[in-house]
Amino acid sequence: MKRNLQNNCQLPIVDWQFNRIAVKIGSNVLTRKDGTLDITRMSALVDQVAELHRKGVEVILISSGAVASGRSEIKVGKKLDSVSARQLYSAVGQAKLINRYYELFREHGMTCGQVLTTKENFGSRTHYLNQKHCMEVMLENKVIPIVNENDTISVTELMFTDNDELSGLIATMMGMEALIILSNIDGIYNGNPSDPSSTVIREIDGGKEDLSEYVQTSKSSFGRGGMLTKCNIAQKVADEGITVIIANGKKDNILVDLLAKDNHTVCTRFIPSDKPVSSVKKWIAHSEGFAKGEIHINLGAEEALLGPKATSILLVGVTRITGDFEKDDIVKIINEEGIQLGVGCVGYDSTEARKLIGCRDKKPLIHYDYLYLD
Ligand SMILES: Nc1ncnc2c1ncn2[C@@H]1O[C@H](COP(=O)(O)OP(=O)(O)O)[C@@H](O)[C@H]1O
Ligand SMILES: N[C@@H](CCC(=O)OP(=O)(O)O)C(=O)O
Numbered sequence: 001m002k003r004n005l006q007n008n009c010q011l012p013i014v015d016w017q018f019n020r021i022a023v024k025i026g027s028n029v030l031t032r033k034d035g036t037l038d039i040t041r042m043s044a045l046v047d048q049v050a051e052l053h054r055k056g057v058e059v060i061l062i063s064s065g066a067v068a069s070g071r072s073e074i075k076v077g078k079k080l081d082s083v084s085a086r087q088l089y090s091a092v093g094q095a096k097l098i099n100r101y102y103e104l105f106r107e108h109g110m111t112c113g114q115v116l117t118t119k120e121n122f123g124s125r126t127h128y129l130n131q132k133h134c135m136e137v138m139l140e141n142k143v144i145p146i147v148n149e150n151d152t153i154s155v156t157e158l159m160f161t162d163n164d165e166l167s168g169l170i171a172t173m174m175g176m177e178a179l180i181i182l183s184n185i186d187g188i189y190n191g192n193p194s195d196p197s198s199t200v201i202r203e204i205d206g207g208k209e210d211l212s213e214y215v216q217t218s219k220s221s222f223g224r225g226g227m228l229t230k231c232n233i234a235q236k237v238a239d240e241g242i243t244v245i246i247a248n249g250k251k252d253n254i255l256v257d258l259l260a261k262d263n264h265t266v267c268t269r270f271i272p273s274d275k276p277v278s279s280v281k282k283w284i285a286h287s288e289g290f291a292k293g294e295i296h297i298n299l300g301a302e303e304a305l306l307g308p309k310a311t312s313i314l315l316v317g318v319t320r321i322t323g324d325f326e327k328d329d330i331v332k333i334i335n336e337e338g339i340q341l342g343v344g345c346v347g348y349d350s351t352e353a354r355k356l357i358g359c360r361d362k363k364p365l366i367h368y369d370y371l372y373l374d
Pocket of ligand 1: 025026027028029182183184185187188189190191192193214215226227
């Protein structure tokens with residue numbers, strides 16, 4: 001939805017491109033080279049969010065920086081293993097980070113609130129909806145949600161790949177119009193960014209392009225996932241109908257410039273798919289990591305599933321079921337060649353489903369509305 005906002009505080013009328021955005025701020029945007037928190041940059045970003053907020057744009061921030069800001073705060077006596085270090089630094093650093101945000105927003109007469117989450121909170125639909133409700137009520141009450149992973153308790157396999165993954169989940173969950181990923185680089189380069197002949201790819205058509213040949217596996221000094229995760233997440237989110245922009249958070253006025261219509265700011269923009277996707281399907285699409293089992297289907301069921309008509313998975317086309325799951329859990333859908341076709345939310349628990357393999361005239365094992373094909 002695009003609308004011209006009424007101007008009641010003497011600001012020029014700008015036709016914004018988006019009115020509901022998620023903004024992910026990477027660790028490197030918020031930290032100086034020596035690892036200390038870059039308060040000047042934080043303050044400049046808060047000023048921009050405040051400007052957008054005053055003009056009616058709803059903003060959710062996904063901010064990294066807890067570990068980096070904690071690391072520069074405490075000196076440890078004996079060497080810590082990586083998990084202990086991350087837990088200790090994030091516990092201290094997150095308090096410091098949110099406190100700073102709180103004070104900076106207060107200078108604008110605004111309130112921000114902290115939402116700490118873990119990957120597990122996206123695995124159950126109830127937790128998912130609770131988180132969603134929390135952020136909706138914050139936005140309704142003009143509070144800026146500042147989201148981060150709860151690094152103190154999410155360790156190893158329970159962790160998000162990085163906050164890029166988290167920001168994609170938040171943008172889809174909250175039905176944002178755009179996700180802006182701010183890093184320390186202007187966008188995705190078509191070669192090594194340090195090579196002077198490389199240039200920023202300005203536009204990417206959703207999930208259709210293979211970007212792996214451009215993207216190096218190198219990361220910036222405090223980053224976790226690197227550019228490859230940004231690309232994968234951006235393509236998935238754009239496929240769900242949300243514009244994704246990767247831009248340089250160290251540039252002055254970047255957010256306001258990006259949102260202004262007809263802007264020519266250098267960035268990489270992923271064009272969103274125009275096929276609408278239901279919110280349940282969006283949740284399922286991002287829940288693959290939580291799959292509790294596998295549903296193996298025969299060729300006939302595969303052909304029906306991939307055909308032009310919307311089709312549910314019926315027990316008659318199921319050949320094998322692996323894993324233990326409850327009704328409403330997420331499972332993978334596998335064809336006869338062992339290839340994963342997608343994921344879905346099951347209508348039976350695994351014990352009952354196994355008993356009914358091959359049966360006709362039963363309710364679908366996975367209803368079409370709860371099915372997401374790759
Ligand atoms: N093709 C590329 N274009 C842009 N950046 C790239 C590319 N390949 C690798 N990178 C690296 O990705 C880094 C950004 O990712 P990351 O370190 O995860 O940042 P953040 O902390 O913002 O999440 C850049 O600083 C750059 O070194
Ligand atoms: N939750 C961590 C963020 C880690 C992370 O993903 O960092 P980045 O790749 O800079 O977004 C922190 O606050 O330090």
